[in-house]
Amino acid sequence: MTFVANAPKYLIVALLGAGVAVTMWQLLAPAEKPKSYIVDVTEPELSFAGREGKALFDTNCAPCHGLKAAGTDHGPPLVHDIYNPGHHADAAFVFAAQNGVRQHHWSYGNMPPQPQVSAQQIMSIVQYVRELQVANGIRFRSHRM
Template identity: 65%
Template sequence: MKVPDLSTLAVDGKTAFEANCAACHALNAAGTDKGPPLGHDIYNPGHHADGTFFLAAKLGVRQHHWPYGDMPPQRQMTELQVAAIVQYVRELQVANGVGYRPHRM
């Protein structure tokens, strides 16, 4: 996963991500055997809007795209931390060729 020069908000997001998310999603959101790679195209903004990440942190996520099991809520994070994490993930995605694509079912 390529890591771009990050905006100030994304630098804060990287710090929050490493403290709260990397255990399952790996450094730079590359994914592990416990959590999916958030740089994957399935997480492009047209399929998983930014609000999806806020809901995931607040409520958790039932297993649906991947075989990793359910993600528990991450209520220890503030909305500002989640916003910074979303910015970080989006900047990683762009640097790795993942951009908005309309979702079609």
């Protein structure tokens, strides 16, 4: 048999091999790291509740969400219009901290629950985040789906 006579068979084998190689490359290639989204945040003079919330935030939330809720390469900024009270009410922050939340706006992955933080502490943290948001021009905007 000559090469020309077997060319269609060789072509099929080559295409199958290329398909397997591409599939393996896609499966085994390291996942792309999400782009970090860090914002500049102006910290205002905080209320008493805001100062309490800041201390709690710095201990429990800043490792992922960054100092002043500015974001890191591990978690999104909370001083961002997506988190304005019309889109994410205070109850959304409470739910996320108590139960965790599935990734939905960013590509950082799911947020795990934070059982070490009480409901009252979460509300102090939310107060701090809201004061940061207002100081940075983020206010209630009605959300329409």
